[in-house]
Amino acid sequence: MKTKINFLLLIFLLTFNAFSQNTYVFLGSYNRDKTAEAIQIYQLDTLNGKLTKVTAAKNIINPSYLTISPNGKYVYACTDTKTPNAGSVSSFEFNPDNKTLTFLNSQRSGGENPVYVSVHKSGKWLANANYTEGSVSVYPLLENGKIDSIAQNFQYTDGSVNKDRQTRSHVHSAVFSPQCDYLFLPDLGADKIRCYAFDASQKKPLIETQNPFTKTDLEAGPRHFTFHPNQKWGYCIEEMAGQISVYNYDNGxxxxxxxxxxxxxxxxxxxxxxxxxxxxDGKFLYATNRGKENNIAIFSIDENGLLKNIGYQSTLGKHPRIFAIDESGKFLAASNVLTGNVIVFKRDLKTGLLKKTGKQIKMENVSCVQIKKI
Incomplete structure (x- = not known):
């Protein structure tokens, strides 16, 4: 009898924990004014896609890209983006119970125009990509969520063939490998995907490898990168060429x-x-196109990792810079910079196609959206 009671209690606690978790949508922007809301946080209703505002933060400039710590407690942002002779990364503490987002600290980005930040799976390291000067910086993260001073900073000067956009390096993202033992840096200016081994136990974790970069096609302009859940394939979106390159991946x-x-x-x-x-579920890939199209391209992924286009979905706005998929895979949210709106789409889990749901959110110059279950 006692064993049965303990079993039922365990089931109750697991069920309570599952229902006590909530899904949040985090929005960053080019606010350009400290009196304007720079970051906004909404709760996502995972039944109907409705967004309900929770909190916001001011007094910072242009948090253009956000990432959330693995435990959901901290928000890290590229700040002072597109600000001449400036650039920083900043940390915030998110308390969903108190509905607060509290600024913790900032550090210099190690280069002008920071555009992408990633957190190591341990929650102890932050990697930042700087676009204008073409560099990467890594920082230790403290127990209280604050960012420590730069541990390493590497800068690059090589460019590629396009005289208008590739006179020098422009690192556009910093993406950890599935096991977080490598860091990949798509470089739009140099037509390369740079790579370092990453040893989280070292004070200087970035380590040069025998394969320091992968060359892309000329004038490709590699921008963002993602890995398949099975960890066997990598996918790179090429901004300038409007292409997606698919890679077999093995140990860096x-x-x-x-x-x-x-x-x-x-x-x-x-x-x-x-x-x-x-x-x-690893069955579908999504990619945003700005410019004339303003849409999301939808692809199926076959058993060998290859892509097949199955359709397009308008983002119902202009200049969709960043989008995110929630952890259940039911919803996709896209941020449109020029029209200042965020649209939530319901994903058909079988076909991969998208359908608008809920009500759009308005945020001037919204540049980034992330979704996290906490």
């Missing part, structure tokens, strides 16, 4: 197996491909 090495357009064949120019993500 990328080998290209496919390159496919992220935009319709009828579009020959004026596109700026942006962000890329894979559904949690």
């Amino acid at each position: 090495v990328l080998n290209k197996i496919q390159r496919i357009a992220s935009h319709p064949d009828k579009i020959k120019e004026g596109f700026e491909s942006s962000d890329i993500h894979i559904s949690p």
Whole structure:
């Protein structure tokens, strides 16, 4: 009898914990004014896609890209983005019970125009990509969520063939490998995906490898990168070429197996491909196209990791810079910078197609959206 009671109690606690968790949507922006809300947080209703505002933060400039710590307690942001002779990374503490987002501290970004931050799975390291000067910085993260001073900073000067956009390096993202033992840096300016081994136990964790970079096609402009849940394949969205390159992945090495357009064949120019993500079940890949299109390209992923285009969905706004998929895979949220709106779409789990749901959120110059279950 006692064993049965304990079992029922365990079931109750597990059920209570599952229902006590909530899903939150985090929005960053080019607010350009400290009196304007720079970061906003909403709760996502995982039944109907409705967003309800929880809290916001002011007194910071241009938190253009956000990432959330693995435990959901801290928000890290690229700040002072697109600000001449400036650039920083900042930390905030999110308390959903008190509905507060509290600024903790900032550190210099180690280069102008920070555009992407990633947190190591241990929650103890932060990696930041700086676009304008082409560099990467890594920082230890303290127990209280604050960012410590820069541990390493590497800067690059090499460019590529496009005289208008590739006169020098422009690192556009910093993405950890699935096991967080490597860090990949798509470099739009140099047509390279740079790579370092990452040893989280060292004071200087970035370690040069025998394969320091993977060359992309010329004028590709590699921007963002993501790994498949099975950890065997990597996918890179190429901003300038409007293509997605697919790679076999093994222990820090990328080998290209496919390159496919992220935009319709009828579009020959004026596109700026942006962000890329894979559904949690690994069956579908999504990529945003800005410029003339303003849509999300949808691809199925076959058993060899190759992509097949199955459709497009308008983002119902202009310049969709960043989008995110919730952990259940039921919803996708896209941020449109120029129209200042965020649209939530319901994902069809079988077909991968998208349908607008809920009410759009308005936030001027919204540049980033992240979703986290806490």
